[in-house]
Amino acid sequence: MGIHGLMSYVGEHNQFFIDLQLRNTKIIIDGNNFFHWLYFESNLNLQYGGDYDSFTDIVHKFFETLSVCHIYPYVVLDGGSDLADKKLVTLKERARDKIQRAHSIAGGGRGHVLPLLTREVFKQVLTKLEVPFVQCFSEADRDIVSLANHWMCPVLTLDSDFCIFDLKAGFCPLSYFQWRNLCTCKGTQDCYIPARCFSLERLCNHFNHMNKALLPLFAVMNGNDYINLPALETFFSKVRLPVGGSCGRGRKHIRIQGLLNWLSHFATPPEAIDNVLKYLKKHEREEIRELLCSSMKEYEQSDVSLEDFFQKGTYECQVAKKLKLPQWVLEGLEKGNLSPFISDALILRRTFLHAQVENMQKPSAHTVAQPIRQVIYGLLLNASQVSEVTSPPVHSNKMPIVHEFDRSQKTLKKSFVSATRLPVKFCEDHLPLATLAEVPKSDRLTLLLETLRVKTSILQTIPSYLWVPVAVTCYWTRYSEPKVKLHHLQALLLGMVFGELHRTRTSSDPEVFHVKADKMVYDQFLKWKEKKVQKLLDLDTAHTFCQWQCCLQMGLHLNQLLSTPLPEPDLTRLYCGTLVHRLCQELKSTHTAENLLISSPEMSQLYCDLLQAVKSTVPPDFFQEITRKTKSCKEKKQASHSSGRVYQSTCYVRSSAIV
Template sequence: VRGLSSFFNLNPDLSEWKNLHDTKLVIDGNNLIYMLYYSSHLECVYGGDYDRYAAAIRNYFGVFKTCNVEVILVFDGGHDVSDRKLKTCQRRLQDRLTTAKAIARTGAANQKILPILAHDVFKDVVRELGISVMQCSSEADEEITAIANHFGCPVASQDSDFYIFDIAGGFIRLDSIANVPSTIAVGDAKVSALSCRWYHIDHLLAHFPGFDRCLLPLFATLLGNDFVNGSTFENFLGRIKLPKLSKRKLKISKRHTNMIGLLHWLQTATSVEGTISQVLVTLKSGVRDEAEKSIRDAVIRYGTRSSSFVRNFQDGSRLELLNLSGAPFPRWFAEQFFSGVLSPYLLNVAIVHKVFHLTQIDCFEMPSSYACSLPLRKTLYGLVLAAEEGSDVAIEEFDREGKNMVRRLERPSYEVSRFGRLPKLHEIEELDVLTRRRLFDCVFEFDACVLKYPEPLHIMLAVVSYWLHHACSLTNENLLRSLLLNTVLLRLLPRATQSSKKVCGKPRSASDDPNPTNIEEVLLGVQDEQVTQVVIDETCKNFSKFWSRPTHNHARHFDADLVYSCCQLQTCLMFARSINRVLLQPYRDAQFHRLFNGTFLYNFTKELDTRPKPDLFIAEYLGRGSPLEVAFSGFYKEFRSVLPDRCFVRRAVPSRKKKKNRNVRDKHTDEEESEESVVLLTNRFADL
C-alpha cells in the first residue's frame, strides 16, 4: 500500500516492543530472500556469492531455533491469470533493467539487484535445515494471513499490506527483529528471545474510534497498491477534507495527508456497499465499472478467505493444483510444487503462458544472457505443455533486447534430437530412471560415456558443456578453469580451521555448512584421508585473497564481458534445474551454493589472464604433485579434451616485462609493485 510503510516509520508508537520466543512465526518467504541477501552485504555485481548467502541463511534461522521459534515459510506462486499485477511486474522489470545498466557501466556496488539463483539457494538451504516450506498457487499474502490465524501466531514481512490484514497474532516487520537473542525472565525461568516491533490493527484504529475494520481493505484500495493504480481515485481523494490532527497524536508528512483524510472520512462510514457507492459517483462513467471490480476484488483479497493449506492442516485435505481448463495437474507435480521444489516459473508457463526474465549484469550491446538458454526453455515448455501439443500455444517472454524490455513469443519444442517425442506430465512418473537420464542428456547434447567423474557433478558438467557450445560470445578458457576449481574449493572451505577461513576480512562460521561433501564427490581418485587438515588449511590460505571484492579504477576496468559469460551460465543452470526436477530428478541436483561464488570466479579468472602458464599457476597453489593437484589437473584436462577449441577466445600469452634497472625506483614504481603484491601469493609464483 503506497505510503503506508513510511507512515508507520513516522509513528513508531503504533507498534510496541515485544520479545519473540516459544511460538510459531509465519514468514513471507519472498520478502526474506531479498532482505537477507541485501542485509548480509553480499556481492551482486559478479553473479552472486551463493556460498556466503547459504551461510547467512543458516545463521539467520539458527537464531530462531535458539529462541524456540518455529518458522513457517510461505512463498508466492505463479502470476494471476487475470493479469491484475501485469503493470506492476513490468514496472519492476524496468526498474531492475535500469539498475543493471547502471552497475554494468563501472561495476559500481552502490546499487544492488538480487542474483537470479538466490531463490533456489534459499529454498535449498531451508530445506536442509528442516524448516516448513509452503508455496502458494498464486499471491501468498492471503494464505500467509490464513495460516497465521489458524495457528494464532504473528506474521513477519516487509510488505505493508500486512498492516491492513486482520491478523490475530499481529504483524512484525522483518527488519525490526533483533539479530542477537537476549535472555529474559518468564515466570521463574530464563529464556532466549528476540526483540521486535509488534503491530496489530487495533493500534491504528484506536486513533479512529468507531472505525469499522471491515473498511480497511477499502482504505488500502483507494490509496493504491500493486493491484490498483492509485491515480484512479485521485479525484475522489481530492474532495476529502483533512481533519485537525492535534488530538490524534499522529505525525504525518505532506504525502500522508490523503491517507489521514481517508481514514477520517471512513470513520463515519456505516457500510461497505454505501461507501463504494459514494466513491463511484465521483468517477467518470467510463471508468466506474473497472474501478468497482477493482474495489470488490480488493475487499475479497484482504478479507477472511478459505485456505487450502489450513484445510490440509485440519483434516488432511489433499492440495490440488488446477490447470487453465480446471483439470488437476498430476499428483506428483502438485506435491512438488506446493512444497516449493518446483519453481513458480513452471506454473506461469502452464497456466498464464507468460514469463518474466530478470535482467542480469549483461553486456547490453549483446543479446540477453537468457538467449543462450532458449533451446532449454523451449524443451521445458514442451515438457510442461506436452498435453497441449497441436493447440498452437506460445509462451510470452518478457526480456531485454539491447537496453529495453521487449515481449517475444516462443513456441514449445515437443521433440528432442536422439530421443524423440517428449512425454506428457502424467507419463513422466511411468518412465524408468535410465530413460529419464537419457532424455536429460539428449536435451543437453551431453555424452556422459566419454568422461569419468563423480555422479554428483553430472548436471554441472552437462550444463557447462551446453553453455560453452551455445554462449552468445566466446568464453575465456580461464573462466572454465576457475569454475571447476571453485567447485573443489567450496568443498574444502567448510572443513578449514577458523584461522584459515578469513574471507573478505571476516572469519567464516564453523557451522557454515553442517554437511560438507567429501572431496571424492568432486574429484575421482582422491580419498578423504589424503586431504589432511594441513593441506586443507594451506590451500584455503593460498586462495583466500580471491574471495574479496576487487577494486575497479582506470587501471583495472570492470570486465563486463567476463560477468556476461557468468550470467549466461546462470540462466543455463536455472533451467537445467527445472528440467531435472520436472523429470523427477534422474540426476542429483546441482547445489548452487556449493559450486558458484561469482566474486572468486571474477578475481581468479582475471588473475589467470595475467599468467603465461595458468595451469602451472593453479598447480602451485594446490601444491604441485599433491593428490589434490594431480586429481584436479587430470579432471580439468579430461573435461577440456571433449570441448572444441572454437568455444573459447584465442588467448594472447602475456609476457613479463624486464626491468632495466632493478635498483632504480621512483614513487610511481613503488605504487605499482604495491598493487601487484595484492595478487601475487609469493615471488616464486611470479613467472607462472
C-alpha cells in the same frame, strides 16, 4: 502485493507498534519477502552474480538464532502468477525497474537486484536445516494469513499488505526484528529476539476508532499491486482529505493520512464506497463499485489449509483442482521441487526472465539458454492436459508458443518463443504430462543430456553431485556469446573446487577424508575471496558468468521436470561470484595463482578432471590463446615426490591454467 508508501508511513508512528520479546512460539515467515530482505540487509556483493556461500552462512545463522529462542519457523513461498494474471501490469513495471537497477549496479551505482539462483539456494538451505516450507500455488499472502490466524502466531515479513490483513497475533516487520541482537531474560537462561509487532487495533484507534473492515478499501484506493484505477484520481482531485496532525514524508504520506482520516468517518465499506462514487461520473460508478468490491476480496483469508501440508505433506487448492493438473506436478509445486517458472509456462504460457548485472549493450544473458527453455516448453505444452480455460487446444501441426519477457538493451521486450518438437518417445500419441514421470529413467536422462549436448561418458570421472553443473558448463562453453575464454572456465571450475573444499572440511561424515593440506588451500581461497577486485566491473566477464547462471537455472528446471535423472546439485557452495571474478581477473593478467592447488593432490585431481571433461566437448583449438604447456603432470609428480608430497593428475593445461 504492496501498498505504495504505507510501510514507511507506519514506520514513522511508534504508537502503531507493540514491543515484543519473541521466544517460545511458532512464527510464519513470508518466504519471498524474507530472502530478498536478508540478502540485501546483509550487504552482500551484488555486482558479481551472487555470493551464495556467504548467503548460505547467514541463513544458517538466522535459523540457528530462532532455535536458541525456541521459535519454530514455518516458511511460506510464493508460487506462480494467479490464474487471472491480475498483476501483469505490476510485473512488467517491476521487470523494467530491475533492468534499470541492474544497469546502475553494473556501472558502480546504487540498486538492489537479487542474484539469479538465490531462491533455489534458499530452498536448499531450508531442506538441509529441516525448516518446514511450502510453495503456494500463486501469491502466498492470503494463505499465510489463514495459517497464522489458525495457529494464533505472528507473521514475519516486510510486506505492507500485512498492515491491512486482520491478523490475530499481528505481524513483525523484518526491519524491527533484531535477530542479530540476541538477549537473555533477567534471572533466567532463556533467550529472546527483540522485535516490534504491528497492531491493527492501534492504527484504527489512532484514526477515530475506525472500523478495520474499511482498511481493504483504503488499500485499493491508495493503490496496490493489483489495482491502480485512474478514475479514482478524479475522486482525489475533488475531495478535500482531512490530513490532521504532522505528516513527514511528502505527498504519498499526506494522501495516506488524509485518506485514512476521511474513511474513518464512515461506519462500513458500502457507505464509504457510496461516498467515493459521488465524485465520479455517473456512467463510471457501477463499474468502479464492482472493481473496488472485487479487489477488496484480496484481503480476505483463503480457503487453503497449509496446516494440512505441514502435517500431511499435501494440501488442496480449488484453483489448481479446476485446472486438472497431474498430481505429481501439484506435489512438485507444493514441495518446491518444481519452480514457479514451470507453472507460469504451463498455465499462463508466459514467463519473466529476471534481469541480472550484465553488459546491457549485448543480448540478454538468457538468450544462450533459450534452447533449454524450448525443451521445457515442449514437455509442458506439446501434449499438456491443461484446461482450455487457460490455454487454447494444441494442434499437432503447430508447436505451442510461450510469451517471454526479457531484457533488450535497457528495455523490457516481449518475445514469442515456440516449444521444441521432442523426440518420438516423448510425443508419440501425445504423451500426457501426467505420465511424464513414468517414462523410463534412461530415456529421461538421454533427453536431458541431449538438450545439454553432452555424452554420458564425459561425466564418468566426475563426482555424481557435480554432473549437472559440469554438463551445463559444457553447454555454456560451446554456446555462449561472446565466446568463453580459458580463464573464465578455469576461474569457474576453481570456484567449484572451493565449494568441494568446504564440503570436505565441514563434513561430519567419517568417510570424508580430512587433509591438513586441504585446509591450507581452503584458507588461501578465502584470502583470494577477501581481496579487493578492481573498482570497475569487467562487464564482459560479468556477462559471461551471467550466461552460465542462466544455463544452470534452466538445466536445473529441466532436470526437475524430468524427475531428476541426474542428482540435484548443491548450489549453496557451487558459485561464489566475488571469488570467481577475483580469480578470473588474476588469471587474465598474471600466473601467480598457477600452483594454487599443488599442495592438495585430491583437489588438483578434481580440478583436472573437471577441466578435461569440459575441454573434451570442444575442438582442440577452441581456446584461441598463445599456448605453452606447463609442466606435465608426470614432471609435477616427480617434483612433489622430491618435496615429500604425492601428486597425481592427468591434465595438460595452457599457459594461464591453474592445476
